[in-house]
Amino acid sequence: MYKYDRWLVNRFIQFIPDTKGLLSRMDRPAQKYIRVNTLKITRDELKERLVAKGFVLIDTILVDVFAVQKSPYPLGASIEYLLGYYYIQDLSSCVAVETLDVKEEHVILDMTSAPGGKTTLIAQKMKNRGSIIALESNLNRINSILFNTFRCGVFNTLIYRMDARQVARLNVRFDRVLLDAPCSCEGIIAKHAARKTSRQPKDIEYCSSRQKILIEAGIKAVRPGGILVYCTCSFAPEENESIISYVLDKFPVKVEPAGYGTEGLQNFGDFQFRQEIKNTRRLYPHIHDTLGFYIARLRIMD
Amino acid sequence: MYRQANAKELTTLKRAFHNWGIFDFFLDKEILVNETDNKTKEIYLLAPRAKEILCGKDAYCAGLKIGELKKKFLPSMQGADIIARKSRKFSHIVVDENAEKLVLYGRDILGSSIMEISERLSENDIVVILNKNREAIGVGRTRFPAPLLLRPGKVTVTTIVDAGYYLREENN
Numbered sequence: 001m002y003k004y005d006r007w008l009v010n011r012f013i014q015f016i017p018d019t020k021g022l023l024s025r026m027d028r029p030a031q032k033y034i035r036v037n038t039l040k041i042t043r044d045e046l047k048e049r050l051v052a053k054g055f056v057l058i059d060t061i062l063v064d065v066f067a068v069q070k071s072p073y074p075l076g077a078s079i080e081y082l083l084g085y086y087y088i089q090d091l092s093s094c095v096a097v098e099t100l101d102v103k104e105e106h107v108i109l110d111m112t113s114a115p116g117g118k119t120t121l122i123a124q125k126m127k128n129r130g131s132i133i134a135l136e137s138n139l140n141r142i143n144s145i146l147f148n149t150f151r152c153g154v155f156n157t158l159i160y161r162m163d164a165r166q167v168a169r170l171n172v173r174f175d176r177v178l179l180d181a182p183c184s185c186e187g188i189i190a191k192h193a194a195r196k197t198s199r200q201p202k203d204i205e206y207c208s209s210r211q212k213i214l215i216e217a218g219i220k221a222v223r224p225g226g227i228l229v230y231c232t233c234s235f236a237p238e239e240n241e242s243i244i245s246y247v248l249d250k251f252p253v254k255v256e257p258a259g260y261g262t263e264g265l266q267n268f269g270d271f272q273f274r275q276e277i278k279n280t281r282r283l284y285p286h287i288h289d290t291l292g293f294y295i296a297r298l299r300i301m302d
Numbered sequence: 303m304y305r306q307a308n309a310k311e312l313t314t315l316k317r318a319f320h321n322w323g324i325f326d327f328f329l330d331k332e333i334l335v336n337e338t339d340n341k342t343k344e345i346y347l348l349a350p351r352a353k354e355i356l357c358g359k360d361a362y363c364a365g366l367k368i369g370e371l372k373k374k375f376l377p378s379m380q381g382a383d384i385i386a387r388k389s390r391k392f393s394h395i396v397v398d399e400n401a402e403k404l405v406l407y408g409r410d411i412l413g414s415s416i417m418e419i420s421e422r423l424s425e426n427d428i429v430v431i432l433n434k435n436r437e438a439i440g441v442g443r444t445r446f447p448a449p450l451l452l453r454p455g456k457v458t459v460t461t462i463v464d465a466g467y468y469l470r471e472e473n474n
Binding site for chain 2: 076079082083084105107128129130131132133142143145146147149150151153154155156157158159160161170171172
């Protein structure tokens with residue numbers, strides 16, 4: 001009825017609460033959110049302008065993020081968008097940046113920056129102070145970072161054309177590292193229905209092995225006492241709790257509570273995860289009205 | 303390669319920032335020059351901490367492009383945005399809502415759609431194009447001196463850059 005590959009649904013049943021609710025929710029368009037760019041406008045000013053134009057905006061758990069119930073035209077076609085007053089961004093991405101606990105004076109690494117949504121949010125939290133290093137290896141995707149950082153008036157960011165696995169070459173230790181890891185993207189099926197059937201188990205294996213390499217590079221780049229936030233838009237435990245489990249075995253890191261969302265899984269199949277993995281968070285479309293997302297906050301110990 | 307502005311460039315930039323009314327805004331920030339392959343000097347604004355991190359590591363992009371330096375400083379869309387927010391007195395025109403939409407598609411401006419012009423504009427002056435909320439929506443060049451800029455039925459200001467440019471580029 002929902003037209004997914006059977007293997008995928010069989011997996012979901014094992015670890016997603018109310019799987020039928022999820023499948024049903026994913027067949028409806030994802031909730032749209034906009035994040036106010038406070039570098040350029042206040043929340044109240046933007047709300048007043050958009051409401052006067054016929055937008056219906058609903059408050060969310062984050063003060064600068066609105067759920068868009070109704071818009072008179074596409075969100076990317078308004079003058080307010082062109083002037084960089086808001087960014088079209090899912091609530092889950094904003095929650096991930098919230099988890100990073102950014103301070104104005106920090107030096108921050110965004111390992112997979114394109115198209116720049118989280119980078120620009122970090123910059124706004126830093127009030128354009130401190131420094132962000134944004135990495136992206138693909139030139140076309142770098143252009144999307146440029147478009148968004150310029151539009152949002154960001155001037156504390158250095159963009160490097162670099163594979164995130166090579167970050168050690170920069171020889172910088174960061175206060176905070178954000179790794180929004182490339183993944184199988186199961187969580188965005190509401191936006192890309194083709195993913196119901198386009199992925200195979202081997203894709204999850206491939207992503208998982210790549211994620212281990214990336215998170216290792218990220219952890220090595222954090223200064224002692226600093227924080228790495230790891231996130232994906234996948235539901236797969238192999239790309240989420242298993243990755244955190246892997247680094248817990250290998251590095252002196254602590255998993256800190258990540259805030260909003262459902263607790264991380266305690267087991268998958270026969271595998272039992274460590275107790276502290278409960279501190280990671282899962283966001284589900286049918287429960288949290290976001291894209292599917294996973295967030296882990298790791299404190300790097302001395 | 304991003305580098306510090308040399309003494310001559312710095313003098314030109316400081317004078318330009320003074321003329322645009324944004325000299326004070328740049329006092330606690332870093333200004334860098336990036337010479338492109340076609341010898342254009344792009345001017346970037348960068349937070350001081352980011353400048354320290356940049357040292358010795360050549361970035362693809364460092365900060366916010368605020369304009370280009372030829373004989374004079376030509377503000378980019380982002381430079382115009384800073385001018386419109388921070389400056390009290392600068393060369394500008396204010397256009398009506400109809401013209402605003404056209405400017406965002408890169409179109410030039412008819413005299414009849416200009417609602418206001420700043421003092422002492424001459425032919426070939428660079429102006430920030432403002433909408434009725436006084437937000438920068440573009441940068442233009444005057445085709446006539448001030449009294450003639452409001453002439454109906456004639457294009458009187460050429461749009462050089464506009465806030466819709468990047469989106470059009472991205473869609474292409």
